[in-house]
Amino acid sequence: MKPFTYERPADVTEALAMAAAVPGARFLAGGTNLVDLMKLQIEQPTHLVDVSRLPLGQIEETAEGGLRLGATTSNSQVAADAKVRARYPALAQAILSGASGQLRNKATTAGNLLQRTRCAYFYDTTKPCNKRQPGAGCAAIGGIYANTAIFGASQACIATHPSDMAVAMSALDAQVEIAGPGGRARAIALEDLHRLPGETPHIETTLEPGEMITAVVLPPPPPGGQIYRKARERASYAFAIGSVAVAGGKVALGAVAHKPWRARVAEQALAGGAGPAEAMAAELASAQPDGHNDFKLKLMARLGAACLTTTGAGSDQ
Amino acid sequence: MKTSFTLNGQAASLDLDPRTTLLDALRENLGLKGSKKGCDHGQCGACTVLVNGQRINACLSLAVTHEGDEITTIEGLAQGEALHPVQAAFLEQDAFQCGYCTPGQICSTVGMLKEAADGWASLVTEDLTADTVLTDAEIRERMSGNLCRCSAYPQILAAIRSAGGVA
Numbered sequence: 001m002k003p004f005t006y007e008r009p010a011d012v013t014e015a016l017a018m019a020a021a022v023p024g025a026r027f028l029a030g031g032t033n034l035v036d037l038m039k040l041q042i043e044q045p046t047h048l049v050d051v052s053r054l055p056l057g058q059i060e061e062t063a064e065g066g067l068r069l070g071a072t073t074s075n076s077q078v079a080a081d082a083k084v085r086a087r088y089p090a091l092a093q094a095i096l097s098g099a100s101g102q103l104r105n106k107a108t109t110a111g112n113l114l115q116r117t118r119c120a121y122f123y124d125t126t127k128p129c130n131k132r133q134p135g136a137g138c139a140a141i142g143g144i145y146a147n148t149a150i151f152g153a154s155q156a157c158i159a160t161h162p163s164d165m166a167v168a169m170s171a172l173d174a175q176v177e178i179a180g181p182g183g184r185a186r187a188i189a190l191e192d193l194h195r196l197p198g199e200t201p202h203i204e205t206t207l208e209p210g211e212m213i214t215a216v217v218l219p220p221p222p223p224g225g226q227i228y229r230k231a232r233e234r235a236s237y238a239f240a241i242g243s244v245a246v247a248g249g250k251v252a253l254g255a256v257a258h259k260p261w262r263a264r265v266a267e268q269a270l271a272g273g274a275g276p277a278e279a280m281a282a283e284l285a286s287a288q289p290d291g292h293n294d295f296k297l298k299l300m301a302r303l304g305a306a307c308l309t310t311t312g313a314g315s316d317q
Numbered sequence: 318m319k320t321s322f323t324l325n326g327q328a329a330s331l332d333l334d335p336r337t338t339l340l341d342a343l344r345e346n347l348g349l350k351g352s353k354k355g356c357d358h359g360q361c362g363a364c365t366v367l368v369n370g371q372r373i374n375a376c377l378s379l380a381v382t383h384e385g386d387e388i389t390t391i392e393g394l395a396q397g398e399a400l401h402p403v404q405a406a407f408l409e410q411d412a413f414q415c416g417y418c419t420p421g422q423i424c425s426t427v428g429m430l431k432e433a434a435d436g437w438a439s440l441v442t443e444d445l446t447a448d449t450v451l452t453d454a455e456i457r458e459r460m461s462g463n464l465c466r467c468s469a470y471p472q473i474l475a476a477i478r479s480a481g482g483v484a
Contacts, residue, residue, distance in 0.1 A: 006318060006335040006381055028382070035338070035377050036358050048335070050382055076371075080437040085445040096440040100462020101429060103359060105371045106378065236440070236461035 001038045008050040012179050012214060015051050020181050020210050022047040027212055029072055030106035032099075033115040042116075042125065042132060052108070056214055059083065065220035068177075071110035071213050075099070075165065078109060088218060090226035090245050094168035097230045100237050110213035113166055113176070113193060114205065117159035117258075118239050120145050130156045130201045138201075141290070147241050150287040150296050151257040157201030158290060160255050161194055162239050167254035168228050169216060170262050171245035177215040180208060190216070194259030201258070222248030225311030230254070231299055242299045244307045251279075251308070253300060256287075266304065276308035277301070322386045324349075325393025333380050340364045340375035343390060351391035351420045355464070362463035365421040365428070366390050372428025374462075391420035394427065403427050406480035407473075414467035422463050422473055429459045430481040451481065 005022070009015035019025045024046035028034060031052075037043035056070035059081050067088070069078055078084055079095040099107060119140055121127045127139035140148055140158050148158040174190040193205050207213070230243040243254035249270055251263040266283035274282065280301045289297055307313075321330045324347065331346055340357075343349045343366070355363030357376045364375040367389040394401035400408070403426045413419045433449045441458045442449070449455070456477050457470075465473060 001336040004335060006379075008382075008384070028379075031379060031382070032359060032374070032377050035379060039357065048379075052382060076432070076437065080432075080435070082446075085438060089445050092438065092445055093440065096438060096442075100359075100362065101432065101459055102362060102365055102372050102374045102425065102462045103377075105428075106373050236458050 002041060002044045002046075004038075004045050005047045006050065007047070008053065010054075012054060012056070012212070013183070015049050015054060016179060016181050016210060016212065018047075018049045019212070025049055027051045029108040029111040030074070031111075032103050032107045033111065037116060040123065040125065042123070051212065062217060066218045069109050069216045069218070071215055072108045075104040075107045075109070075112060076101070078165075079104065087221045088168075088172060088226070088247075090228045090247050091165065091168040091172060091218070093228040094164040094230075094243075094245060097228065097240075097243075098164040109165075109216055112163055113169075113190075113213065113216070115163060116204070118162045119148070119159040122159060130197075131159065131204075132202075134200065134202050144292070146292045146295070147239070147255065148290060148293050149257045150284075150289045150293055150300075151253075151261050152196040153258070153288065153290075154197045154199065154201070156199050157197035157258065159197070159201065159258060161257070161259050162255070163260070164228065164230060164240060164243060164254060166190065166194075167243055167252045167260045168245040168247075169218070170252035170260035171226075171247040171250045172221070173219050173247075173250065175217040175219070176213055177217060178207065178211050179214045180211040184211075185214075187217070190260070191262050197258045204258075222250060224248030224313060227307050227311050229303055229307050231303055242296055242303055244300070244304045246307045246311045246313055248311075249313055251283075251304065251313075253283075253304070256296060256300060263304070270308070270313055276305040276313070279308060280304040318381050320381050320384055322383045322388055324388050325390060331380065335379060335381050337380045338376055339366070339368075339378045339380045339383060339388070342380035343375060343388075349390055349392050352424075353417055353420060355418070355421075360464075361418070361421075362425055363418050363421040365425040365463065367424055367428055370428070370431060372425050389424070391424055394423065401427070403430070403476070403480045406476040410472045410476035410479060412469055412472040412476035413465075414469050418463060418465045418467075422460075422465065425460060425463045426477050426480065429456075429477075433459070433481070451478075453478065 026045035128136035240255040353363035355361035
């Protein structure tokens with residue numbers, strides 16, 4: 001690990017000021033991804049602002065009938081919450097399908113959203129990666145690695161976003177609340193938080209420098225069934241090679257793009273009366289597999305159709 | 318950087334480089350070698366300890382972030398000569414071969430049993446709103462963050478079942 005300095009702020013205002021005062025500063029919450037990447041020297045912050053004890057650890061009802069999940073609520077806390085389990089089962093399932101019990105106890109809501117890709121070539125510091133070193137090239141393109149994007153990839157990057165939680169939040173139309181320097185506050189759709197790679201895959205979100213996520217707000221649950229299903233290479237404790245979240249008529253796909261992939265084409269097909277298989281086929285018509293990840297086409301078609309059938313979001317003739 | 322926490326019921330104060338993980342502080346600074354460094358990347362669970370009653374991977378947590386926390390390691394579970402019930406169950410069921418993963422398995426089990434007692438669901442819980450019943454499938458899923466390369470899993474499962482699961 002490269003040397004760094006460490007501070008623990010008392011509130012959000014102080015945290016923002018501390019981060020702004022030191023170039024190369026990063027916020028530290030659960031640390032389950034950041035500390036790991038610091039050991040590998042993939043992340044090299046000069047200063048850590050420990051936000052884990054900020055008063056952002058509550059789950060609250062909103063006036064609209066939804067829930068506000070504070071940025072530092074742990075993944076375990078959210079998955080165990082009775083209101084989440086009763087009203088947002090797809091979110092509870094998604095969180096419980098990720099990582100291990102130990103990791104979920106430390107990992108936070110905001111940290112989960114901001115975790116980095118698990119692309120094998122991002123982790124292999126002997127190979128070029130445009131995320132680690134912009135302009136270096138992408139070893140995953142043409143490399144021996146299959147867990148890559150089939151939607152929205154670029155010539156610079158074919159990595160996927162690894163979160164399960166974020167996929168369910170995308171289908172649930174979650175909003176992200178953000179605080180910035182100078183007392184600025186804004187809220188954006190979760191769908192607009194993560195970017196596609198384009199020519200700048202090292203810029204992974206639309207957060208401005210110095211901004212921090214303070215909460216994720218879930219709107220009232222949509223009418224209709226919910227589900228999160230995940231395919232992976234072993235039965236537990238592994239990242240997705242494909243996942244599907246359905247909430248009413250909303251559909252999001254995981255492990256297929258640089259961000260949680262909101263399946264708008266499938267949603268429109270469903271709204272137009274298409275059945276599950278037909279809706280998934282419409283979405284996947286624009287997928288661009290690269291040879292190594294061709295299996296994701298059939299996997300996502302079947303996984304998606306099964307989820308839509310289970311929730312009753314569409315019905316094949 | 319000065320850091321103080323409670324370790325196995327005793328006050329502990331350290332002056333640490335902020336880079337020191339909780340695992341390295343326990344093993345190298347405080348001399349408690351029970352918690353093991355397997356992968357050092359949060360993938361094997363050998364470093365599992367309890368922080369304020371919750372199980373975490375000590376290898377992925379910076380020690381300076383634990384100011385004021387109550388930390389329990391494998392060395393702190395027994396009451397004098399009386400083993401913790403989970404330790405006794407591991408002995409009774411011969412739930413190890415080389416023993417390297419065992420401190421993490423036992424600390425993880427203690428944390429997991431509390432999670433189950435608090436009604437937390439797991440991925441294999443069919444009804445997210447129902448009470449928790451620790452079936453074998455539930456135990457396997459909840460313990461998937463602890464690897465055993467000797468593959469003593471049948472005995473580990475038996476030990477956990479006898480310590481708190483259902484037969």
